Amino acid sequence: xxxxxxxxxxxxxxxxxxxxxxxxxxxxxxxxxxxxxxxxxxxxxxxxxxxxxxxxxxxxxxxxxxxxxxxxxxxxxxxxxxxxxxxxxxxxxxxxxxxxxxxxxxxxxxxxxxxxxxxxxxxxxxxxxxxxxxxxxxxxxxxxxxxxxxxxxxxxxxxxxxxxxxxxxxxxxxxxxxxxxxxxxxxxxxxxxxxxxxxxxxxxxxxxxxxxxxxxxxxxxxxxxxxxxxxxxxxxxxxxxxxxxxxxxxxxxxxxxxxxxxxxxxxxxxxxxxxxxxxxxxxxxxxxxxxxxxxxxxxxxxxxxxxxxxxxxxxxxxxxxxxxxxxxxxxxxxxxxxxxxxxxxxxxxxxxxxxxxxxxxxxxxxxxxxxxxxxxxxxxxxxxxxxxxxxxxxxxxxxxxxxxxxxxxxxxxxxxxxxxxxxxxxxxxxxxx
Numbered sequence: 001x002x003x004x005x006x007x008x009x010x011x012x013x014x015x016x017x018x019x020x021x022x023x024x025x026x027x028x029x030x031x032x033x034x035x036x037x038x039x040x041x042x043x044x045x046x047x048x049x050x051x052x053x054x055x056x057x058x059x060x061x062x063x064x065x066x067x068x069x070x071x072x073x074x075x076x077x078x079x080x081x082x083x084x085x086x087x088x089x090x091x092x093x094x095x096x097x098x099x100x101x102x103x104x105x106x107x108x109x110x111x112x113x114x115x116x117x118x119x120x121x122x123x124x125x126x127x128x129x130x131x132x133x134x135x136x137x138x139x140x141x142x143x144x145x146x147x148x149x150x151x152x153x154x155x156x157x158x159x160x161x162x163x164x165x166x167x168x169x170x171x172x173x174x175x176x177x178x179x180x181x182x183x184x185x186x187x188x189x190x191x192x193x194x195x196x197x198x199x200x201x202x203x204x205x206x207x208x209x210x211x212x213x214x215x216x217x218x219x220x221x222x223x224x225x226x227x228x229x230x231x232x233x234x235x236x237x238x239x240x241x242x243x244x245x246x247x248x249x250x251x252x253x254x255x256x257x258x259x260x261x262x263x264x265x266x267x268x269x270x271x272x273x274x275x276x277x278x279x280x281x282x283x284x285x286x287x288x289x290x291x292x293x294x295x296x297x298x299x300x301x302x303x304x305x306x307x308x309x310x311x312x313x314x315x316x317x318x319x320x321x322x323x324x325x326x327x328x329x330x331x332x333x334x335x336x337x338x339x340x341x342x343x344x345x346x347x348x349x350x351x352x353x354x355x356x357x358x359x360x361x362x363x364x365x366x367x368x369x370x371x372x373x374x375x376x377x378x379x380x381x382x383x384x385x386x387x388x389x390x391x392x393x394x395x396x397x398x399x400x401x402x403x404x405x406x407x408x409x410x411x412x413x414x415x416x417x418x419x420x421x422x423x424x425x426x427x428x429x430x431x432x433x
């Protein structure tokens with residue numbers, strides 16, 4: 001697995017003299033193409049970090065990767081604090097969400113009324129949700145450090161009037177290993193990601209005030225976004241049919257999964273159905289795939305998860321959805337077949353060990369039954385994306401051309417594992433809607 005070494009560009013400010021005072025000052029121009037100025041971010045960090053240090057002349061901004069995430073730009077800031085202090089972060093991640101990047105999903109969202117207003121609202125919902133999670137994870141909810149939230153420094157909720165953006169600044173993790181869908185992760189690394197997820201769920205079970213806090217916050221507006229994003233049943237059905245046509249070996253399984261389309265292609269119905277298999281309201285990341293963890297090499301040189309990122313779509317739901325996503329996206333076809341139930345046992349035992357209150361499943365057998373009901377509901381929508389050429393092309397686009405065929409095949413094998421297992425679950429439990 002190659003280390004992540006993104007293309008970048010510097011945006012250092014020119015240092016100009018102040019003729020009136022004779023001092024040198026740094027202009028308060030915008031940070032790259034974001035609506036935020038260096039002076040605004042400096043003031044927010046000074047307040048959060050309780051410091052009077054200022055940014056120095058060697059401050060810089062580096063855009064990471066191909067422009068950031070789904071609806072955001074991810075930028076590496078170097079502060080050059082003056083005076084310097086070991087208590088201040090030298091670098092940090094600056095994540096900015098605007099409506100501009102949300103425009104890329106116009107074809108997915110049902111467009112009615114004022115499209116620009118809709119995009120602003122969707123961007124605000126996603127940013128405010130993630131900002132709320134990061135701002136509360138350590139300080140308010142006291143998540144242990146081994147669960148892996150990046151350290152949060154400061155941020156602002158989405159402003160729909162002036163900046164038309166929102167931002168937050170979080171810990172920069174050096175030497176992150178780039179991981180994508182075409183990587184098959186070692187069983188040990190996947191097991192650690194499963195343990196992290198179980199510990200996170202155990203902490204929420206043990207602290208019910210977290211869910212109450214989520215319920216009473218504006219962050220849950222993200223469910224409105226998800227209702228828009230996941231309500232196109234015809235798209236879900238079309239993807240399933242497309243997969244069956246391109247991969248004839250999966251045609252029978254696709255036919256078995258067809259009755260699930262009305263549920264998998266509708267967020268409200270999906271949430272309600274998944275909720276039947278978790279006797280508690282808990283926090284679900286909802287996008288817990290291998291690419292939404294920061295991976296590093298541990299002291300032994302082995303791949304290990306360091307932190308969970310991209311909390312935009314997290315909400316109150318069944319955490320088994322997250323377990324499905326990480327297992328479906330990280331294991332090779334052989335490892336999925338041979339190690340799935342060992343990893344389920346690891347999750348279950350970790351959950352029991354770390355929970356201070358009763359867990360939502362009566363025993364391991366009941367837990368497995370619930371997992372096997374949730375898996376096909378998630379896989380019917382998510383796994384079929386790997387049959388879409390443009391989806392896979394976007395994923396493997398950064399791979400050397402000579403390796404793209406192999407990378408795409410790895411994605412397709414994960415799709416095969418997920419679809420075949422999902423169909424087995426439907427048949428085993430006689431799931432019909």
